[in-house]
Amino acid sequence: QVASHGSVRGPGPGSLAATGPIHRNVEDAMPEARYAVFGHPIAHSLSPRIHAAFARQAGIALQYTAIDAPPEDFERILATFAADGGRGGNVTMPLKERAYALCSTLTARARSAGAVNTLTWRGEQWHGDNTDGAGLVRDLTGRQGLDLRGRRTLLLGAGGAARGVAAALLDAGILELAVVNRTPARADALVDALGQPDRAYSRYWDDLSNQGDFELIVNATSAARGTGAGTFNAPMTLVNSRTVAVDINYGEAAIPFLAWARAARCLHVVDGLGMLVEQAAEAFELWHGRRPDTRPVYEELRAQQVRLVTAD
């Protein structure tokens, strides 16, 4: 049962609570289709609210919970989830690479990312996709109205999150992608996996002041996650008059990088809340065949974030 893993049930009338025990021992009883987000920690995830809101819009009854899965227990917890009627899952940190490893089939974009954020139970096996990159590009080009084409782009970080967005940025028509990471070997590995040596290359963090300026700077590190503490430091020479700064984190975890971006006078400063809603919409469409209207959901979450940040 989910509850034994520390489940948090998504609120709202769109997320139907289970009305009774799941009859696993009765041969002809169909378990209720269930969906969940897995992570560690996970209690503060917004995904249950987002999927409940999408389900309300679509008039679909579904159960979407948040399941805390310590990495070493993830595979076992996921197997129990499938046995109990689990049909789809979102995966967040630090489980995206583990999710990739346990999938039997993968989309091309999940394979190139080496990370999975969306799982679908198909033919008794997990099928893995990665909707992070599509979510980021849709937020930037749709909601923010930005044209990504021709932008020299700097990607900070080379973990699962960075790998999820790198290929999508290249596909969206950016001019080139420089990847820097605290551990340089991971930046090299990311760039190798992209397989576009003329457009994507790694650079050293210490050498950033020699890299010129960029029209797009994306922070995909987890440096401020969990605490929101600390300052972000990088040369202000990275910024020009058109620079868009994006943190794929949101809330407190995005504060240090976005504070730097404002101080460096970036033209646009964007956090990861829109990407979160858009990657969820991609997953919802994969599972339920319907594209949600993300705008009201995003606006409600944004209003709440503003209230949180401005509250004492």
Ligand code: ATR
């Ligand atoms: P995620 O799935 O969120 O990407 P991850 O795979 O653990 O999580 O990757 C975290 C990223 O943030 C990595 O690029 C990591 O750098 P390392 O590869 O050197 O570990 C980066 N990161 C984490 N803490 C950092 C810090 N204090 N300063 C700079 N980069 C940091």
